[in-house]
Amino acid sequence: MAVDKLQTVFSETLGLPAEVDWSALAYRKVPEWDSVAHMQLVGEIEEAFGVMLDTADVLGMSSFAAARDILSKHGVAA
Amino acid sequence: MNLLDLPQYGLPQAEKELLLRAELDRLTEHHRAHCPEYRRLLTIFGSARGTGIAGVPWLPVSVFKTHRLLSVPESEVFKTMTSSGTTGQRVSRIVLDRATAQRQAQALVAIMATVLGPDRLPMLIVDSPAVVGDRRQMSARGAGVLGMAALGRHHTYALDTDMRVDVTAIRRFLERFGDRPFLMFGFTYMVWRHLVTELGAQADLSRGVLVHSGGWKALQAQAVDNPTFKRVLRERFGLTRVHNFYGMVEQVGSVFLEGDDGYLHAPNFADVLVRDPVTWEPAPNGTVGVLEVVSALPTSYPGHAILTEDLGVVHDAGDPATGWGGTRLSVVGRLPRVELRGCGDTHAVNTGAAA
Numbered sequence: 550m551a552v553d554k555l556q557t558v559f560s561e562t563l564g565l566p567a568e569v570d571w572s573a574l575a576y577r578k579v580p581e582w583d584s585v586a587h588m589q590l591v592g593e594i595e596e597a598f599g600v601m602l603d604t605a606d607v608l609g610m611s612s613f614a615a616a617r618d619i620l621s622k623h624g625v626a627a
Numbered sequence: 628m629n630l631l632d633l634p635q636y637g638l639p640q641a642e643k644e645l646l647l648r649a650e651l652d653r654l655t656e657h658h659r660a661h662c663p664e665y666r667r668l669l670t671i672f673g674s675a676r677g678t679g680i681a682g683v684p685w686l687p688v689s690v691f692k693t694h695r696l697l698s699v700p701e702s703e704v705f706k707t708m709t710s711s712g713t714t715g716q717r718v719s720r721i722v723l724d725r726a727t728a729q730r731q732a733q734a735l736v737a738i739m740a741t742v743l744g745p746d747r748l749p750m751l752i753v754d755s756p757a758v759v760g761d762r763r764q765m766s767a768r769g770a771g772v773l774g775m776a777a778l779g780r781h782h783t784y785a786l787d788t789d790m791r792v793d794v795t796a797i798r799r800f801l802e803r804f805g806d807r808p809f810l811m812f813g814f815t816y817m818v819w820r821h822l823v824t825e826l827g828a829q830a831d832l833s834r835g836v837l838v839h840s841g842g843w844k845a846l847q848a849q850a851v852d853n854p855t856f857k858r859v860l861r862e863r864f865g866l867t868r869v870h871n872f873y874g875m876v877e878q879v880g881s882v883f884l885e886g887d888d889g890y891l892h893a894p895n896f897a898d899v900l901v902r903d904p905v906t907w908e909p910a911p912n913g914t915v916g917v918l919e920v921v922s923a924l925p926t927s928y929p930g931h932a933i934l935t936e937d938l939g940v941v942h943d944a945g946d947p948a949t950g951w952g953g954t955r956l957s958v959v960g961r962l963p964r965v966e967l968r969g970c971g972d973t974h975a976v977n978t979g980a981a982a
Binding site: 577583584585588591592595601602603604605607608611 | 705706725729732733736740745746747759762765773776777778780781782
C-alpha cells in the first residue's frame with residue numbers, strides 16, 4: 550500500500566518510534582523532524598516516489614498529511 | 628501578501644514605497660496591540676509620522692539583546708533564532724511563530740529565484756557537514772546553510788569535517804552536475820579561504836551560480852574587496868554569476884541581493900535607508916550613515932523597522948526595466964565601538980588564532 554510506503558520513508562528517515570500518530574505528525578512537533586532531517590526527508594521521498602519536488606513543496610511539507618497531498622499533486626497516490 | 632508574490636525588483640520605487648509603508652503601518656499597529664514592551668518602547672522611539680519609509684518608528688537592534696519581544700502568545704512560539712555573538716557577548720533573541728518562519732522562507736525563495744530560476748538546482752555548499760552537525764545548538768552559520776538548502780537538491784559539502792577542501796567530493800559533484808546550472812552557497816570568507824586559496828586544482832565552475840554572505844571584515848584585512856573577489860573567481864574557475872547578499876538574524880528572509888550592477892538591491896517587501904549618526908534624521912543618498920532596514924515579514928516579533936549597527940550608503944533606486952529595481956545599497960562596515968558580530972567571521976576568528 551502506498552500509504553505504508555510513505556510511512557516507511559518517514560519512519561526510516563526520521564528514526565521514529567514504532568507507535569506514531571500520523572495525523573498529528575508535523576515539522577518540529579517531534580524532535581526527530583528538524584530542519585536537517587527535513588531536507589533528508591525531501592531527498593528520500595523524491596527517490597522513493599520518483600518525483601522532483603519544487604521549493605514550494607519543500608517549504609509546504611509541514612506535516613505528514615501535507616506530504617501526502619504534495620505527492621498526490623505530483624500524480625502519486627500515497 | 629502581494630509584495631511577496633510579485634516578481635521582486637519589478638516595482639517602481641514610488642509605488643513600492645506606498646505599498647510597503649501601508650504594510651509597515653499595519654505592523655506597527657499590530658505589534659502595538661500585541662506586544663506590551665513594544666508599546667512602552669514606542670513612547671521612547673516615537674510613533675508613525677509623515678510619509679515614506681523614514682516615518683515608520685524604528686527600534687535599535689540592541690533592544691533584541693536586552694528584551695525578548697514577542698507579539699504572539701507563548702504557546703505559538705515555533706522557534707527562537709539567536710545571533711552569533713561569541714562568549715560573553717549578548718545575543719539577539721528573535722521569536723518566530725510558524726507563520727513568520729514560513730513567510731521568511733518564502734521570501735528568501737522569492738528573492739533567490741531572481742538569480743536561480745524556479746527549479747531547485749544541484750547545490751554545492753562551501754562549508755563542512757559539521758556546520759549542521761550539532762542539531763541542538765545550531766550556529767548562525769548552520770542556520771544560514773539550512774535556510775538556503777530548500778533551494779537546492781543533491782546537497783554536497785565542499786569541505787570535510789576537518790574543514791579541509793574535499794577535492795574528491797567537489798570533483799564527483801562536478802562530474803555529475805557540472806555541465807548544467809548549479810547552485811553554490813557559502814559564507815564569503817569561507818569561499819575565499821577554502822575555495823580560492825586551498826582548491827589549488829583548476830575546477831570548472833562556469834555553470835555555477837554562487838550566492839554568498841557574511842560580511843567582508845575578514846577579507847578587508849587581506850585587501851580583498853568585492854571586485855577582487857569576483858575577478859579571482861572568474862579567472863580561476865570561470866565562475867561569473869556571483870551574488871553577495873546582506874541580511875541579519877533580526878530580519879531573516881529580508882535580504883538585499885547583489886544585482887548585475889554590483890549593488891545590493893531591496894526586494895519589494897523590504898527597504899533600507901541611511902540615518903545620520905548624530906541627528907538620526909534620514910541622510911541624503913550617497914552619504915555614509917547608519918543603516919535602517921524595514922521588512923513587511925515579521926508578525927511574531929516587532930522587528931519590522933530596525934536601526935542596525937552597520938554603516939552604509941544608499942544610492943538612487945534601480946530601474947525595474949533592467950530587472951533590478953529597488954533601493955540600491957552599499958554596506959561599508961560596522962559602526963565603531965559596537966560589539967563585533969558576524970556569522971561568516973566566526974570560523975575565521977577561531978581558526979585565525981590557531982593558524
